[in-house]
Amino acid sequence: MVFPDFELPQLTLGYNPLLKLWRMPMPWFNNTAYLKMIDSMAIIIAQAYQLARSRLASASSHVMRAMMQRDQLFSQIQWLKRELEILRQQREDCPVNKRPEFSPEQRLAILQLMSQRN
Numbered sequence: 001m002v003f004p005d006f007e008l009p010q011l012t013l014g015y016n017p018l019l020k021l022w023r024m025p026m027p028w029f030n031n032t033a034y035l036k037m038i039d040s041m042a043i044i045i046a047q048a049y050q051l052a053r054s055r056l057a058s059a060s061s062h063v064m065r066a067m068m069q070r071d072q073l074f075s076q077i078q079w080l081k082r083e084l085e086i087l088r089q090q091r092e093d094c095p096v097n098k099r100p101e102f103s104p105e106q107r108l109a110i111l112q113l114m115s116q117r118n
Contacts, residue, residue: 056068091099102110 056064
């Protein structure tokens with residue numbers, strides 16, 4: 001399927017003669033009522049997700065409970081990966097002479113983990 005070529009409109013400051021008004025990009029950032037509404041929508045979505053997970057956890061089906069446990073473990077793994085990524089970036093940004101010292105056993109364990117990961 002071939003899509004026709006088109007250009008997306010540019011958001012610019014200034015007067016737009018087609019709309020006959022002054023345009024500001026993303027004006028909803030300036031209004032706290034919109035930000036409160038966006039925040040409350042995010043809270044509602046998070047609560048709905050937690051409710052669905054709690055219902056799966058209390059399901060009588062073994063398959064549903066296993067799926068919920070798998071989902072929970074997967075999310076924990078993702079959080080730990082993100083935390084490790086942040087800590088590694090912090091370590092890389094630290095000057096070499098201020099990095100922590102590792103014992104030979106710790107260095108060997110780190111190298112073994114790196115070889116298993118790659």
